[in-house]
Amino acid sequence: MDLHTVESFRLPDGPDDLRLAPGETWLAGGTWLFSEPQVTTTGLVDLTALGWPDWELGDGSTGGLTIGATCTLLDLVAHAERSGLPGLAVARPCVEALVMSSKVSRRATVGGNVCLALPAGGATSLLTGLGAVAVVWGPDGERRVPVAALVTDVRRTALGPGELVRAFEVPRASLDATTAFRRAALTAMGRSGAVLVGRREPDGGVHVSVTASTRRPHVLDLGAAPTEADVATAVATIDRWYDDPHGAPDWRAAQTLRCALEVVEELA
Numbered sequence: 001m002d003l004h005t006v007e008s009f010r011l012p013d014g015p016d017d018l019r020l021a022p023g024e025t026w027l028a029g030g031t032w033l034f035s036e037p038q039v040t041t042t043g044l045v046d047l048t049a050l051g052w053p054d055w056e057l058g059d060g061s062t063g064g065l066t067i068g069a070t071c072t073l074l075d076l077v078a079h080a081e082r083s084g085l086p087g088l089a090v091a092r093p094c095v096e097a098l099v100m101s102s103k104v105s106r107r108a109t110v111g112g113n114v115c116l117a118l119p120a121g122g123a124t125s126l127l128t129g130l131g132a133v134a135v136v137w138g139p140d141g142e143r144r145v146p147v148a149a150l151v152t153d154v155r156r157t158a159l160g161p162g163e164l165v166r167a168f169e170v171p172r173a174s175l176d177a178t179t180a181f182r183r184a185a186l187t188a189m190g191r192s193g194a195v196l197v198g199r200r201e202p203d204g205g206v207h208v209s210v211t212a213s214t215r216r217p218h219v220l221d222l223g224a225a226p227t228e229a230d231v232a233t234a235v236a237t238i239d240r241w242y243d244d245p246h247g248a249p250d251w252r253a254a255q256t257l258r259c260a261l262e263v264v265e266e267l268a
């Protein structure tokens with residue numbers, strides 16, 4: 001759609017050119033920005049002009065992975081599958097959980113999906129499931145925030161004024177982890193009602209991330225040999241379930257428990 005309030009469009013030429021003027025906002029793939037009116041936006045700053053690398057895998061058996069915020073969802077899946085890393089086996093189902101057209105997945109970026117902070121953000125599901133950390137750039141320099149803490153509520157993040165996400169860092173232990181994925185939706189092609197990603201790390205610890213059924217991501221740290229009771233207790237600590245036409249809160253809570261038990265069983 002035409003953004004009739006937008007009067008300027010900037011291609012930044014480096015990190016020093018990343019100060020937002022009043023009314024400016026970051027543009028990544030534009031699949032959401034151009035999908036509805038942005039009445040308070042008067043200028044766009046195109047992050048894809050910065051040429052950030054999509055994928056930087058550290059050396060040997062100890063290096064982690066850095067995913068550029070402007071990597072598209074389609075390229076994320078391609079890189080993940082080419083890597084053959086066991087922890088990244090959940091990349092495709094997480095991205096496909098978005099149920100979007102190939103036109104959108106070719107343009108939508110990992111950073112845009114996380115920063116939009118929708119409960120059913122597939123990149124948010126993947127990155128919280130992998131225990132990833134966001135590298136945040138802003139007027140006061142660089143800081144790191146776990147993705148699970150970056151998304152704070154529906155359409156809300158912990159980003160301050162003028163801040164952006166430069167990249168996401170995935171620890172090596174998550175790349176080497178065994179992972180499992182479950183999704184619940186009211187209809188086969190419907191918006192996700194619950195998305196759970198579990199990983200068993202090389203040290204045996206089991207971690208399960210809960211997204212789509214909740215207003216923000218939750219991570220359940222379950223130890224090495226969780227019982228059904230442990231899983232139920234952990235799920236019961238979630239105090240606010242998301243409520244929209246894609247699922248009632250009690251249904252989402254029940255689906256989350258079912259999916260969490262299945263994920264833990266698969267990782268046993």
Ligand SMILES: Cc1cc2nc3c(=O)[nH]c(=O)nc-3n(C[C@H](O)[C@H](O)[C@H](O)COP(=O)(O)OP(=O)(O)OC[C@H]3O[C@@H](n4cnc5c(N)ncnc54)[C@H](O)[C@@H]3O)c2cc1C
Binds near residue numbers: 028031034047098191
């Ligand atoms: C048909 C269709 C189906 C969809 N289905 C889903 C779905 O099931 N689940 C879901 O979550 N979403 C869904 N979406 C929305 C989708 O999340 C977004 O379209 C997409 O992921 C956003 O990525 P983008 O790169 O296009 O971001 P943009 O549209 O460019 O930006 C989105 C927002 O993030 C900000 N932003 C972008 N990159 C950064 C960054 N690096 N740092 C800080 N801020 C940044 C922008 O300023 C803007 O506010 C759907 C969209 C369409 C069109």
